[in-house]
Amino acid sequence: MAFTYPMSPGPSPISMSGAAVVSLPSEIFSIYRNIVGNLYLSPKIMQLIVDKECKDKQNVETYRQYMKRRRGNLFTNKEWKDACRISRSVLETARNPDSLDVTDLFCLLENLFKCDDDGVREFSEMLNKLRVLKNLRNDVMHNYAETVNPQKFGELTTALLEIVAEAGKFYSLPHRQLVDEEQELNKEIAKVLSLDTKNVYYWCSKLTTRGKDAVKLLWEARLSSEVLLFNNDKVKRQAVFHALDVMVREGAGGDIISYSKIFESPEKFVVVTGVAGAGKTTLLKNILLQFFDLQQVNVDHLRSFNQLILFECRDRTTKTLSGVIEQHFEDLCIDLGRENVLKAILRLDVLFIIDGFDEVNSVSRRVVNEIIKKSWRSNCRVLITTRPHGMEKLKPLLSSNDVCFTEYEIMPITKLEDQLAFLRRYELALVEGAQTGQMTSSFSSLSQDVRNLFTEPINLILFCHIHKYLPETISYWKTPGDVAHDILRLYKELVLARLSEANYPNIEVLVDDQFSVIGAAALEFLHGNIVTFSKNELRSTKRKCKKKLKTWERSEEIDSEVVLSVVLKMQRPLSAKLHVTYTFHHKSIQEIFAANYISERLQDSDDSLNNIMGVSANGGTWLSWRQLLCSCCKADRKYASFREVLQYVVHELHSSSPLVFQRRWPELRRALGDAGVLSGRAWQDCLYRCPDVVQVAELAALTTLNENTTWKVKSGRDVACLAAMLLHAQPLLLHVKMFPLDLTETRWGEVVDRRIGTLWLELLSPPDDKFNRHDDLLLPLLNSKLRLVRFDGCVGTPAGVAALVTVAHACELSVRMSAPLDLSALSGKYERLDVTMRPLPTSSHKSHVWRLPAPPDPGLNVHGAELGSWEAVAHLITSLAPLSKRFAWLVLWECKLRTEEVQSLLVRLFEQHIRTEVKGDTCTRSEESGSRIYLCISDKPPPGARATKQLKYL
Numbered sequence: 044m045a046f047t048y049p050m051s052p053g054p055s056p057i058s059m060s061g062a063a064v065v066s067l068p069s070e071i072f073s074i075y076r077n078i079v080g081n082l083y084l085s086p087k088i089m090q091l092i093v094d095k096e097c098k099d100k101q102n103v104e105t106y107r108q109y110m111k112r113r114r115g116n117l118f119t120n121k122e123w124k125d126a127c128r129i130s131r132s133v134l135e136t137a138r139n140p141d142s143l144d145v146t147d148l149f150c151l152l153e154n155l156f157k158c159d160d161d162g163v164r165e166f167s168e169m170l171n172k173l174r175v176l177k178n179l180r181n182d183v184m185h186n187y188a189e190t191v192n193p194q195k196f197g198e199l200t201t202a203l204l205e206i207v208a209e210a211g212k213f214y215s216l217p218h219r220q221l222v223d224e225e226q227e228l229n230k231e232i233a234k235v236l237s238l239d240t241k242n243v244y245y246w247c248s249k250l251t252t253r254g255k256d257a258v259k260l261l262w263e264a265r266l267s268s269e270v271l272l273f274n275n276d277k278v279k280r281q282a283v284f285h286a287l288d289v290m291v292r293e294g295a296g297g298d299i300i301s302y303s304k305i306f307e308s309p310e311k312f313v314v315v316t317g318v319a320g321a322g323k324t325t326l327l328k329n330i331l332l333q334f335f336d337l338q339q340v341n342v343d344h345l346r347s348f349n350q351l352i353l354f355e356c357r358d359r360t361t362k363t364l365s366g367v368i369e370q371h372f373e374d375l376c377i378d379l380g381r382e383n384v385l386k387a388i389l390r391l392d393v394l395f396i397i398d399g400f401d402e403v404n405s406v407s408r409r410v411v412n413e414i415i416k417k418s419w420r421s422n423c424r425v426l427i428t429t430r431p432h433g434m435e436k437l438k439p440l441l442s443s444n445d446v447c448f449t450e451y452e453i454m455p456i457t458k459l460e461d462q463l464a465f466l467r468r469y470e471l472a473l474v475e476g477a478q479t480g481q482m483t484s485s486f487s488s489l490s491q492d493v494r495n496l497f498t499e500p501i502n503l504i505l506f507c508h509i510h511k512y513l514p515e516t517i518s519y520w521k522t523p524g525d526v527a528h529d530i531l532r533l534y535k536e537l538v539l540a541r542l543s544e545a546n547y548p549n550i551e552v553l554v555d556d557q558f559s560v561i562g563a564a565a566l567e568f569l570h571g572n573i574v575t576f577s578k579n580e581l582r583s584t585k586r587k588c589k590k591k592l593k594t595w596e597r598s599e600e601i602d603s604e605v606v607l608s609v610v611l612k613m614q615r616p617l618s619a620k621l622h623v624t625y626t627f628h629h630k631s632i633q634e635i636f637a638a639n640y641i642s643e644r645l646q647d648s649d650d651s652l653n654n655i656m657g658v659s660a661n662g663g664t665w666l667s668w669r670q671l672l673c674s675c676c677k678a679d680r681k682y683a684s685f686r687e688v689l690q691y692v693v694h695e696l697h698s699s700s701p702l703v704f705q706r707r708w709p710e711l712r713r714a715l716g717d718a719g720v721l722s723g724r725a726w727q728d729c730l731y732r733c734p735d736v737v738q739v740a741e742l743a744a745l746t747t748l749n750e751n752t753t754w755k756v757k758s759g760r761d762v763a764c765l766a767a768m769l770l771h772a773q774p775l776l777l778h779v780k781m782f783p784l785d786l787t788e789t790r791w792g793e794v795v796d797r798r799i800g801t802l803w804l805e806l807l808s809p810p811d812d813k814f815n816r817h818d819d820l821l822l823p824l825l826n827s828k829l830r831l832v833r834f835d836g837c838v839g840t841p842a843g844v845a846a847l848v849t850v851a852h853a854c855e856l857s858v859r860m861s862a863p864l865d866l867s868a869l870s871g872k873y874e875r876l877d878v879t880m881r882p883l884p885t886s887s888h889k890s891h892v893w894r895l896p897a898p899p900d901p902g903l904n905v906h907g908a909e910l911g912s913w914e915a916v917a918h919l920i921t922s923l924a925p926l927s928k929r930f931a932w933l934v935l936w937e938c939k940l941r942t943e944e945v946q947s948l949l950v951r952l953f954e955q956h957i958r959t960e961v962k963g964d965t966c967t968r969s970e971e972s973g974s975r976i977y978l979c980i981s982d983k984p985p986p987g988a989r990a991t992k993q994l995k996y997l
């Protein structure tokens with residue numbers, strides 16, 4: 044019995060609340076049917092199957108407990124995660140199917156069938172039919188063309204009726220019961236004709252038609268271009284977007300992936316952490332823009348969402364989630380009521396984005412809690428960004444709500460080529476057709492140490508501005524400390540430019556004075572974690588600026604608000620009902636101003652750092668450091684949010700007044716500790732910002748050593764820190780794993796000079812550049828005090844070999860050579876020698892033999908043998924064979940030789956007395972992928988070879 048639904052091309056009649064019949068355009072009607080079908084009818088039928096399948100389930104059992112009982116053993120957490128992926132939290136707690144949606148129900152049924160997959164019950168037909176429902180749901184919910192497609196409802200009803208029929212067979216239902224089920228379903232299908240506007244699926248349909256456009260209208264204009272820090276320079280967001288890499292924080296040394304892969308995580312909640320200015324907010328803005336334009340090629344990661352809600356934790360006025368919803372869908376909320384729109388949103392596939400959890404306040408915290416609590420359905424996903432210290436509050440919040448999450452960390456932009464690519468985009472966008480290249484070449488001319496300060500986007504942006512407004516200053520940057528003042532100087536120059544007509548004596552000191560007042564206000568706001576200020580809140584700062592100005596003669600010639608107008612920017616509210624707010628151009632600028640104020644006070648007064656940090660608005664009431672700290676520790680560890688400020692203070696004070704810094708260091712050190720800078724990693728982060736501060740280097744070294752006796756070095760930034768840290772501590776093993784190009788131009792020479800002890804040097808090779816030698820990195824090893832215990836890299840000159848010889852000690856050597864080299868001097872220096880080379884042309888070096896040293900027998904990898912080159916391969920192997928003619932192994936990598944050629948090679952090598960460490964027959968073994976062929980040569984001749992006399996060891 045198939046239900047056929049009349050496909051009306053024009054407006055369709057809909058009865059509302061069983062009374063009035065209205066005409067709706069056919070598009071909304073198609074959408075409505077598809078939504079009710081997939082969000083209501085499909086789950087209903089699947090719930091029916093679940094009930095049949097779980098006849099012996101007890102009411103108190105969760106589905107996880109039930110499955111465990113049914114299959115007779117526990118699910119390990121990993122098994123559960125792999126089996127249920129995004130539905131795993133829901134199925135872990137659900138006890139009945141009523142609230143589950145198609146995705147969860149399909150996952151549940153699939154796993155239930157597999158629980159007792161003993162081959163007796165044939166469930167594949169049933170599963171295939173259920174899969175049709177799941178696919179239909181995804182088609183309709185993830186692709187607007189399918190959402191409006193009138194055919195889809197017909198396909199769905201057919202699929203539903205087929206499932207009911209299949210259930211009849213699968214569960215051997217009595218005929219009467221089957222007929223009843225079919226009739227019931229047909230009644231439900233028929234009900235879709237009459238629609239109540241109070242129905243949540245009607246609201247869902249409205250949202251699906253109008254919701255995305257409403258959000259687009261709200262955000263697109265705000266986000267598609269960005270006004271840079273100064274002078275209203277504007278750039279198109281997507282034109283300058285630099286695709287960031289993120290690291291999965293699960294386990295040590297997590298994988299590094301592109302940001303677009305974060306939604307592949309099996310967890311519903313994804314947390315992206317990143318230091319100040321790492322690009323968290325910009326990443327979200329880019330995701331929003333991509334969401335509006337799903338036609339773009341590379342946005343598959345967003346296709347599974349049909350709604351997107353953004354909430355910024357710095358918001359201090361929106362009190363509820365429905366308030367957030369109202370900002371996004373103002374008109375729809377007027378039509379349907381905001382609570383109803385919220386209910387509908389939660390049924391759709393929605394991505395909630397929560398930006399800047401570290402900036403959360405008592406008002407926004409309530410909204411965040413609400414999102415976490417209401418987004419338990421599998422169709423909702425939540426993406427949260429925060430600075431790392433925000434995790435201290437976020438983790439307990441998520442776990443108290445039983446939320447599992449995957450954490451990603453935005454990686455710094457450490458490679459010069461990436462930094463240049465980033466700057467190039469901005470330069471291109473800013474100069475509008477004029478000649479480009481000056482900014483990038485100015486950046487390239489900086490020393491690696493100074494460049495290491497520009498590994499976060501915000502700092503690269505500041506470099507753009509300094510290059511534009513203070514280009515001459517860049518040539519004076521020799522050490523990181525030289526850069527410290529220039530960001531504030533930049534602001535000062537901009538203010539001075541505005542005041543140029545005032546012709547006022549001592550104008551620079553006057554501006555410094557104003558910066559001090561603003562710095563104190565910035566600090567005070569930071570105490571409340573406030574980064575957006577209302578007009579009222581700003582009033583007292585304005586008053587103080589004015590008061591300070593009045594202490595100067597002829598101050599009436601100066602507009603008292605000019606400094607604030609340069610330093611702050613105005614933010615228009617999302618809704619006309621709200622008021623404008625003000626912010627610094629970036630939170631890190633607010634922190635720099637606060638740090639400048641603290642640094643000045645540390646220099647000018649004898650006040651303790653505690654007192655200076657605890658300054659109150661009226662400048663009169665001081666909070667004691669203890670009080671402040673205790674309240675913070677107990678309440679929410681507020682002090683953690685001062686970590687960046689304190690790092691800026693260290694940097695600034697150290698470079699502007701080394702003597703005061705020395706005197707104040709014990710206080711600063713304690714404060715950093717209180718702000719959470721305790722681990723080796725945290726001290727290293729601090730050292731990245733101020734690599735020339737010896738005191739920080741010492742603590743970074745000692746704490747890291749305490750935690751770990753092996754130090755791993757992966758980037759130029761790490762090398763800079765290491766160079767400073769080695770002056771204070773030596774790890775048991777130093778493991779440097781880097782691409783040679785990244786290591787060149789770092790403080791590698793200093794590292795080698797300062798290292799006393801073992802080194803594992805791993806010079807990575809890009810796949811297309813395996814044989815590019817980097818002996819320049821080896822030469823500093825000569826005369827060093829280090830001991831090379833493991834080496835992997837390309838060597839190209841006798842000088843490079845000589846450098847290895849001087850430091851190798853019981854070493855595991857993996858040497859790539861672009862041309863043969865005499866390695867005999869390495870004899871006695873290694874425990875394992877593994878050489879990689881490309882085949883030698885037979886004509887070349889005929890008379891030369893470059894015997895590899897032995898014992899122990901070396902292993903040889905021949906890389907990239909071309910078709911027809913077996914004799915060249917044979918020539919290489921025989922030329923390199925040690926006197927004993929024995930290799931630990933012989934492997935052909937990425938070999939294009941034909942099978943017959945490999946066989947001829949084997950015969951030739953056998954006849955030349957070459958042997959490998961192998962028992963049994965002489966043969967070849969290849970890996971399944973065919974990328975590696977092992978030549979195993981014993982004393983047994985291969986087919987076609989002349990027997991040779993066994994060679995005596997020489």
Ligand SMILES: Nc1ncnc2c1ncn2[C@@H]1O[C@H](COP(=O)(O)OP(=O)(O)OP(=O)(O)O)[C@@H](O)[C@H]1O
Nearest residue numbers: 283284285319320321322323324325500501630631
């Ligand atoms: N991926 C990117 N591509 C291009 N520019 C970027 C990128 N990320 C950040 N920026 C630039 O750097 C500035 C700072 O970045 P953003 O505000 O996103 O950092 P954040 O990590 O959110 O900082 P905070 O934690 O201090 O709030 C942006 O205003 C933008 O100009």
